[in-house]
Amino acid sequence: MPEVKKKTKEHESVLVLLQEAQEKFGYIPEDFMANVARSLDISLSEVFGVATFYSFLTCKPLGRNVIRVCKSLPCCLKDAQMIIESVESELRIKPGETTTDGKFSLTLTNCVGACDKAPAMMINDDTYTDLTPGKISQILKKCK
Amino acid sequence: MMWMDVENITLTINDSSVSGREGMTILEVAKENGIDIPTLCYIPELSPTGACRICVVEVEGSRALVAACHTPIAQGMVIRTHSPKVLETRKTIVELLMASHCGFCMICEKANICDLRKIAADLEVGLPRFETEKRFYQIEDVSPYVQRDMSKCVLCWKCIRACREIAKKNVYGTAYRGFDAKVVVDCDQPLNKEVCRDCGICINYCPTGALTRPKKLGEEKKGKPLVISS
Amino acid sequence: MPQKRVVLKNCGIIDPRQIATYLQQDGFKAWQKVSTEMTPEQVIEEVKTSGLRGRGGAGFPCWLKWDLARKSPGIEKYVICNADEGEMGTFKDKYILGNDPFSLIEGIAIAAYAVGARQSFIYLRAEYHYLLDLLQQAIKQVEAKGFLKHVKIDIRLGAGAYVCGEESALMDSIEGKRGEARYRPPFPTTEGLWQKPTTINNVETLMNIPQIILNGASWFNQIGTERSKGTKVFSVSGDVAKPGVYELVLGTPLRELVVDLAAGEKIKAVQVGGSAGRIVPYDKIDTPLSFETVLGSGAVIVLNESRDIVNAVYKSLEFLAEESCGKCAPCREGTKAIVGIMEKFSKGEGSERDIKLLEQLSSALPLSSLCGLGQAAPFPVMDSLQYFKDSYQSRIKEKKVGVVK
Structure with missing residues (x-):
């Protein structure tokens, strides 16, 4: 497991370190959290507390492509439920699950700020808008 | 030396004029003047957290109620600690805590010395009417020093602060978010730390039966006869 | 028309990747005026006269935050730009950041000067990660022009938590902790980020600053109602034919926004302010949008008669x-x-x-x-x-x- 660089800066941020790990590994391994705790001289529970607070951080491995379908009111008004269902049937997984080949994870998320082009979803850092069930399979096919 | 401090701030609590020193909280001044404000997450020797909101009081000119445990007094403040609005609000909060609390008082070790139960009784909160989900967790009885039954936890965060600030051990942390928030050890593992030997400070601070001293089978028979104190 | 572009003045006109296009639109003239002709106190006074109030939802007077932070003892102070727009139905800051990052940076430069902060953070929500590069490039370009010698601007990314838009939780998040709310007092202006005096302003609030300095407080003060000065940027979504971002003079009736501009029909109710917003029934659709009535973050979700x-x-x-x-x-x-x-x-x-x-x-x-x-x-x-x-x-x-x- 990669070592966390020993940092002496007073204001070193647990969150920033965890975000880096999330980006690098696709999740935050327990050893990494332990290293963060050691190098910043705080308890592991504190690091775990930060990791579990934010919805974009996860302690379990996710697929290469994390699909976050918006389920907030503006998207609901534009049939987000149909989008959720078509992703589910396309990938044969339910929200919270990962495909067996490790390619996709599906989760539902709160407002992604694309309400004028609802329904919307994010795949990793990219936002897809004005979705229709027809568009879903095309978008998913393009994912590596 | 108390007599040397100048009581330079005057304020009104429940229609009587009282005075306090700069930096005191509403709760401290109320206490000095024999006014009882219920608290759950507050302990004088620990830093306040303002989490339980049971000590809320009415301050004239403030739209919302303020928590007495962390709000400093100010000159000319007019405070009501037991107005109908305050009592209604306190009752609702306690009722909410009782609703998700998974404890079963009849068989709970803390039954008659439970802070939550006492506060509920004082406020005349009966069976909670909210049908919220109950928090349920497995009992953690791995540690020979502290037993945790997190189903009974009301998230007052006292154990975290006691462990951090008094015991200086920093075993606990807060994890997850919203209703799922929980006091955890490491990555939510059952408590089993050697540093807890000869400590148990957190147990003394727990307002409910969430933290207890593990009992060996038959131990209670060796002790004094069971007297239920209140 | 009640539509007036103050905040969105440059959106769609400049190239957000080219500072030259911003400079052509009087970019950084306000900063030059501030840095050469005005004391921090004068800047705060100008903002006070303008009547500008926070655009994040609470409507706290902007000058007062600055003044309190300025007067708090200590050399280390912070200015934070709240770009954690998480309120359901709000997407105006995304539009602003993506189209005119320079005005925001100029606003931050002026705020930092007024407060006496040498470090500033833009807290950007994780969902807007794709804007990170654009913002960083914009900051670099402004630095290269020599406008940021007095303050360093760093961007901190959120990680998916709506509550981090709340100012005390936001500060905890920048400190790297769980984004939990803190009790007040102490207020951020005395004990904020790392316990140092801090002002936290919404993106839109800061966008107004260069315009106020350039055109004068009395110009700004004439726009809007008695207690709601200036314009407000709204994000309209839901049952309308033309959802999107609209900027209106404060005090404009809700009807003009959702019926005339966004083309909503058979409206049953409008949720103004997002998830924790107010619900305005159709028979109150002439309610003016202002701090005195309903406003919030500017999220406007329209529900038609078929909705429950x-x-x-x-x-x-x-x-x-x-x-x-x-x-x-x-x-x-x-x-x-x-x-x-x-x-x-x-x-x-x-x-x-x-x-x-x-x-x-x-x-x-x-x-x-x-x-x-x-x-x-x-x-x-x-x-x-x-x-x-x-x-x-x-x-x-x-x-x-x-x-x-």
């Missing part, structure tokens, strides 16, 4: 319960309890007793919650009970079942 208000409220509260930080009891337990009751109504199992419980929670949460999230959470419940009680009652009578459509 009970379901819309259910969705809003579900959002808030999930996003509650979990620190204080009334918010953590109360939002969950409301969701439980709303769920009963959506299953056709609600009762008169449940309405009483909703009323009880609606009164307790605003009074006792630690931060704005819990305090505002029951607003949609309260408003729907006031204006659409029949929706609840018909569900009780008919045992009507239904999910949000």
